[in-house]
Amino acid sequence: MSWIKRALGMGAPLPKNDKTEGGAITNASPMGLTRGRMICLDSSLKLLLDGHSHVTVPGDEKVWAVGNIDLGQSMRLLRFYLDDEDYFLQVVMNGPSNGDIQDIILFGYHSVTTINSEQELLRLSGPGAKLGMPRYELDGEEYGREWGSEDGQTELTPLLEYVKSPEKSYRIRHNCMLYARDIGLVNRREFLLLSVEEDEEGVISLSTAVGVTLQPTDLSVL
Secondary structure: OOHHHHHHOOOOOOOOOOOOOOHHHHOOOHHHOOOOOEEEEOOHHHHHHOOOOOOOOOOOEEEEEEEEEEEEOOEEEEEEEEOOOOEEEEEEEOOOOOOOEEEEEEEEEEEEEEEOOHHHHHHHHOOOOOOOOOEEEEOOEEEEEOOOOOOOOOOOEEEEEEEEOOOOEEEEEEEEEEEEEEEEEOOEEEEEEEEEEEEOOOOEEEEEEEEEEEOHHHEEEO
16 A cells, blocks of 8 residues: 555545645755755666666756645655756655655656646546546556546545745645556556646646655765
């Protein structure tokens, strides 16, 4: 069972009070990760994933911004957005301390599409769209849905993210769905995260990100 199912059951999490700034939690630093720190991935990781995962391992990158998503019951997602804007590192925390790390996933953006009309939004994520169906295909690979038990399309999961960058703090509303596939490596899977995102200015986009499981030994923080 996936971490989101263990944390929230089969239902979607409810966003926290919009007036909550969430700043204290975004100051958490598992493995010493904070804005400005350098993430260095093990050089052997690229060879290990070659031929198994579509995620391209980046070089050494600094953390530019940090996102926090409170899931309740002491669980949260921390997202460390890199200077290379194509990547973010997601750390699943199952407790209040920096050592309460449950999962680590390196995500690389596949695409980000701005949605300019309600019709386009319905076409991409409404009833009858591929998003939310039990299976999803991308670049010739088929992924299985991780959230929802319906035989057909299921509702997207709403999440509220608080992000702190060097310039400002802001919120992003997500309506998202997670898919995954086995890649033939022990304790590693490939993930497909699709999210309809709305920023504080009302700009709506559909982001598609492909991720792969990391182990703590895969990275060091300088």
